[in-house]
Amino acid sequence: MVQKSKPPAAAVEPKRRGRPRAYEPDVALGKALDLFRTQGFAATSLDDLSEATGMNRPSLYGAFGDKRELYIKSYQRYREEARASMVEIFREEMPVRQRLERIFASALNIYLSGETGPRGCFTVVTAASEAVGDPDIRAMVLDGLNELDKAFASCFRRAKEKGELPESADPAVLAQLASATVHSIAIRSRARVSRRELEAIVKGAIDLMVAAKS
Amino acid sequence: MVQKSKPPAAAVEPKRRGRPRAYEPDVALGKALDLFRTQGFAATSLDDLSEATGMNRPSLYGAFGDKRELYIKSYQRYREEARASMVEIFREEMPVRQRLERIFASALNIYLSGETGPRGCFTVVTAASEAVGDPDIRAMVLDGLNELDKAFASCFRRAKEKGELPESADPAVLAQLASATVHSIAIRSRARVSRRELEAIVKGAIDLMVAAKS
């Protein structure tokens, strides 16, 4: 039940009034995210979350709201992290192939991470569970899917403008294929398909996409 | 709690001894499958299953074992049905494009079916939940993924032999791309992406695959 004994000392620390928090919200949210990603919403109990975060239930509730809200906040956090790594890759100028390689490598690293084994993509996990029954969560998932599509589309559009792809190439179609490859490795990673095999799939897909004649 | 009042009269009915069953195991398993597909393992309670199947809990237990066994049997049933529709499509001779169209159309029909909304692919749903923690279930999922890969690979191999694809086309790579497209529409369907959009994705993917130069 102890996360860290020292005070957070985050930023300027504007001298908060009452008893200081025994946890760092960011760290706790990260732990919750880990759990939700591996086990899913329904299979994760508040006790699990309490143990993982080092916060007991009332604190958890006070900081993040009920289980569903915590799940949503975890998902938003996941998306922020994913987005950050994407922005990174899109900042520099580089050949399409290289950019694609870096995007897929980043995705693989995220999907294969985890102490107890690969955990895949949280968007996919959520789509496969809560998204059917919860409109709000479904909307977030849909947004996540769209964001990936758009990122890939912009990648292919830039490549086309630079003449790296033939005029006949359709960025939107290629983007959906790239997204599909991401979804596929996300799923396969949870079935413990080896990194080597996943990388082979990625390579095959990239070869096909950058040689696209359609 | 009533499923059917008449006796099953299945096959020859070898004069069973005790009290006759009030349910048809096949029908009940189908109902259980429906529930598990939409809600997942953890979010589906025995009460839900009991209500849906029309069997009370002890009968459910007697017929299928505990919840996990029922889930496994449901998944096997799902795979049998999916396999049957595939065999159907592979029996006749036809152009690659047409065969691909039929495979994807079949998948879409399965994924978009459901009274309360689309339910996607049970293999994907299972991969995204139970597969991480349960080795037996994970093995079944892996088998399901492989089966789809192999089916597509054989499809492309046949096409290549018939000269429908260039010599440079790699059936294994194309197959994994086709599988990826299936995984992608399975996920998107659960986020309520419209059939029209899903069909557009499928069309784009097919165009690219049958024109493959890689």
Next chain:
DNA sequence: CGATTTTTGTACCATCTCGCAAATTAATCC
């Protein structure tokens, strides 16, 4: 008919689940 066999229905148990209320602790403000 009575014995046997198999399934059903009722009821229950031990455990877990989520959420919250009340009391406690630790800091700042005056």
Next chain:
DNA sequence: GGATTAATTTGCGAGATGGTACAAAAATCG
């Protein structure tokens, strides 16, 4: 130091959950 503020700890309660024991019911067999 006392008041105030905010977080922690304890513990509870209503309900759900997975699983099972046991008796009643409905069929066949002899």
